[in-house]
Amino acid sequence: MPMKDFSILLGVILIVIMLIIPLPTGMIDFLIIINISIALLIILVSMNTREPLQFSIFPTLLLLITLFRLGLNVSTTRAILGNQGDAGNVIETFGQFVVGGNALVGFVVFVILVVIQFIVITKGAERVSEVGARFTLDAMPGKQMSIDADLNAGxxxxxxxxxxxxxxEQEADFYGSMDGASKFVKxxxxxxxxxxxxxxxFGLVIGMxxxxLAIGEAAGKYTLLTVGDxxxxxxxxxxxxxxxxxxVTRAASEGNLGHDITKQLLAYPKMLYVAGGTIALLGFFTPIQAGVTTVVALILGxxxxxxxxxEKSIPELEEANGDGEEVEEDIKSPESVVNLLQIDPxxxxxxxxxxPLADANQGGDLLDRVxxxxxxxxxEMGMIVPVIRIRDNIQLQPNEYSIKIKGNEIAKGELLLDHFMAMSPGVDDEEIVGIETVEPAFGLPAIWIAEDMKDQAELAGxxxxxxxxxxxxxxxxxxxRHAxxxxGRQETKQLIDHLNESYPTLVEEVTPNPLSTGEIQKVLSSLLKEKVSIRNLPIIFExxxxxxxxxxxxxxxxxxxxxxxxxxxxxxxxxxxxxxYVLTVSGSVEKLLADAVQQTEHGSFLNLDxxxxxxIIESTMTEVERMQETGQMPIILCSPAVRMYARHLLERYIPHIPVLSYNELESYIEVQSVGVVNVK
Structure with missing residues (x-):
């Protein structure tokens, strides 16, 4: 165990000892000084934090320091009442020197300190903690939505x-803890x-x-020590x-408390002139000594x-340097070059x-749709879609948009924001007129129609x-299509880590041995390439x-x-x-594919003339077109031994047509062949 952790545990044990075992006066003096030192350290740290979470341990620390102080009170009480007033040098010094040996004056000072702490500071801190906890919890949903919007906007x-x-979450926990911890101070x-x-x-009782001792002597002795304690x-x-x-009253800022106070309190130099003039007038028109007010007024002036x-010299310096120098330095810095290499997925x-499509102030909901x-x-696919970077581009036409995958343009389209896209049911209505276009997702013919024609188009089908x-x-x-x-390997590692939370034994049996993260990524990528969801990771890993x-x-x-x-x-x-309904691959074609498979140390490939x-490709495309004309979705079915090779052969020409094997279909499914792929 680290020495720092051990010291904390030892401190808690010492508190318990203080409550049970009498301590020598030398040890009590030492612990009193430690108590004062810890209090000074706590207030100095609190003044130098920029936001409350930088001192997140404060609620627990508040409990421990309060318990330590109460344990110390028990020890000092035992020493005052049990050692005939011998409570140590520190308490005696506070009773004699700090309050001048006058028990009544010391008692008044003590009462004032208690009133300041209990009525002013503690009550205020307790109220701020309560309100802060409630407002933080109420603001959580809005903050979460803001984070989601920024994430989707890139x-x-x-x-x-x-x-x-x-x-x-930490802010909510902190303010909730502070709401309770402030009760410790109270x-x-x-x-x-x-x-x-x-x-x-009891000092009077023991003394007399x-x-x-006489009542006056007992009161002077024990009251003075009690006030010192x-x-x-x-x-x-x-x-x-x-x-x-x-x-609890600290908001996130650029600096510590001293920096913020001096920066904000002295932000208006002319106000110092006004304050100084007011103090000077007090010295001239009131019985207050002019010497005191004049010194203060001069300091303010x-x-x-x-x-x-x-303030005047700072703008001049900025003007002399110019923005160009700052930009030049930014360009020269290595960090800016590294940032230029970043490519968004x-x-x-x-x-x-x-x-207006992306601007929420104009009614755009693109971010919510993303x-x-x-x-x-x-x-649907079981994959974590990376952040989608959304930005305007003046190089595009006003109504044009572009979709890029890893820096390369994959698709583009054009929108008319004040129109609706209408796609024909198969029989065109001559009354439905508009601007001809193509539906971008599936390449279907469509037209842009005005808003007043929307209801008529829907009635027409x-x-x-x-x-x-x-x-x-x-x-x-x-x-x-490009899932x-x-x-990549990083995304695969995220999926593996997520699976590991529920199935640690299964993950341990698969990776890093016998399969590396890269090999698992290739399997998942191959599944996604053929639009097979990878959401069921447990079965995949089994x-x-x-x-x-x-x-x-x-x-x-x-x-x-x-x-x-x-x-x-x-x-x-x-x-x-x-x-x-499927297109089946003939036995002769399957035999040709099986015979053409070449095995190498790097895997197998198809070696056809x-x-x-x-x-084979022409026969397949002919059958696919014939099946599409009947309104059916083309699916190619073959034996498990050649499915992979048939897919590799056809994916360049008809990438969106699924190729299945018999083993990938459940036995209860009725399969009907509407065409056969042959060699011409």
Missing amino acids: IISDSDARDRRKKI GDAIAGIVIVIINII GQEG GLVSQIPALLVSTATGIV VGGFMLERN IEFEFGYGLI VMIRRQLAI YTVVDPPSVVSTHLTEVIK HELI TLADYGQMTKDTDLLTEYVRQALSRQITKQYVAEGESL PNTMQS
């Missing part, structure tokens, strides 16, 4: 968002009064009854109470003059005409969509645990995982109680 990163959320003040009264009463206790208590008030001179840029997109894709829905749908589909590019010892071929491992996800894949392509390859 203003902050995921780690920044996590830090800010953690800070909000109780300490009450206990101090009670202890002093007890010491005075046991020591045979009270002052020794209440001065540190007052310092700690003041520190409590400083901490000189201070105002010096502050004004400094997803960027959404738009022309100035689409600014939040929903990220949540939707987390549920058109699908009518507002511009924000158009762009959010497009963005969603682009992210789905495999967005999941399969990797079963087959990871047998092979490191990530393509083969992906096939095993797909088969383990057969129920999920089946529900993805066919509804319950319906048949699955160009003519055969072209023939």
Whole structure:
């Protein structure tokens, strides 16, 4: 255990000892000085913190220091009443020297200190703590929404968002703890009064009854010591109470308390002239001695003059340096060059005409839609969508937008904010007229219609969509199509860490042996590339645990995982109680593919001659087009042995057509073949 931690534990044990075992007067003197030192340290730290969370341990520290002070009161009371008034040098010094040996004066000073602490500082700090705790809890939802908005706008990163959320939680916990901890200070003040009264009463009883002193002599002896003990206790208590008030009334700022007071109190030098003139007039027109007021007035006047001179010199210095020098220094700094290398995973840029789409003050809800997109894709695809950077770009046309993945433009589109996009049901209505366009997400023909034609178009069977829905749908589909590019090793590590919280044994069996994070990432990327959700990570890792010892071929491992996800894949392509219509791969084509597989130390690949390859591709595309003409979604079905190779062969030409194997379908599904892929 570190020495610092051990010292804290030892201190708590010492407090318990103080409550039970009588301490020698030398030890009591030492502990009294320690008490005063800790109180000074606490108030100095509280004055130098910029925000309350920098002193987050203060509520617990307040409890410990209060308990320490009460334990010290018990020890001093035992010493005063049990040692015939021998309570140590420190208490005697406070009783004789600090209050001049006058017990009555000392008692009055003690009462004043208690009133200041209990009525003024403690009550105020308690009220501020209570209000701060309530307001902090009430403001939490708004702060959380603000963080989500900044995160989706790309203003902050995921780690920044996590830090800010953690800070909000810590603030709520801190102010809640301070609300309760302030009661310790209040109780300490009450206990101090009670202890002093007890010491005075029983001191008189012991002095007169046991020591045979006269009432005046007993009162002078024990009252003086009790008042000294009270002052020794209440001065540190007052310092700690003041520190409590400083901490709970402290707002986040650029500097410590001294910096903020001098900066803000002396922000208006001319006001020092006014204050100085007022003090000078008091000296001339009242019986107050003019010498005192004149000195103070001169100090205020000189201070105002010096502050004004400094304020004038700062703008001149800035003007002499110029903004160009600052920019030049910023360009020369290595940090600015590093920042230029940053590439955002997803960027959404738009022309100035689409600014109302993202501006909440103009009714834009794009940021809220981005939040929903990220949540939707987390549920559907099981992946954490990176922060989407949203920004305007004057190089784009006013109504144009662009979607980039890792710095490269993937898709673009055009919106008319004062129109609606209408897509025909198949039979066009001549009365529905507008500006011809193409629906950007799926490439369907559409028209932009005016708002007054919206109801008529809906009655005619058109699908009518507002511009924000158009762009959010497009963005969603682009992210789905390129999800495999967005999941790298870092994102995979986040998913593994999340799974490890619930399935530590399973994760331990898969990674780092036999599979590295990079190999797991390739499997997940291959699944996402074919639009297979990776949300069911436990099943994926169970399969990797079963087959990871047998092979490191990530393509083969992906096939095993797909088969383990057969129920999920089946529900993805066919509804319950319906048949699955597919294009089957003929036995001759499957044999050609199987014979053309070449095994190497780096994996397997397909080695077909160009003519055969072209023939298979043309046959497949012909059957796909014929199936699309009938209004059915094309799905290619083949045996498990060649599914991976068939997919690799066709993905360049028809990337969006799913290729399934028999083992990826549940046995209860009725499969109907509507076409066969052959070699021409």
